[in-house]
Amino acid sequence: MHKEDARINCSIFQKQESVIKDITNKINAIKGVTEKAVFAEELRKEVDVLLNCQDYKKESLDCKNCHFIANLRKRTVVLIIKAKKLV
Numbered sequence: 001m002h003k004e005d006a007r008i009n010c011s012i013f014q015k016q017e018s019v020i021k022d023i024t025n026k027i028n029a030i031k032g033v034t035e036k037a038v039f040a041e042e043l044r045k046e047v048d049v050l051l052n053c054q055d056y057k058k059e060s061l062d063c064k065n066c067h068f069i070a071n072l073r074k075r076t077v078v079l080i081i082k083a084k085k086l087v
Contacts, residue, residue: 010063012055024043026039037084
């Protein structure tokens with residue numbers, strides 16, 4: 001399956017995905033861990049919107065995929081914040 005073919009049919013996910021990608025690009029552009037951690041906190045808030053979605057349906061494949069992606073991103077946030085503490 002090509003990246004263009006993979007879609008999660010949810011307006012909340014689509015809106016958040018745009019914001020999350022923007023923050024992720026900022027994190028990737030920064031070299032310092034301390035600066036990355038600032039944006040990681042922002043990313044955590046945006047990911048939490050997906051994880052706490054009022055429209056979540058456990059039997060929906062779109063919802064399952066959304067939560068899977070959101071949980072991966074949340075783990076990334078935790079790693080960045082832990083790395084900051086090590087500096």
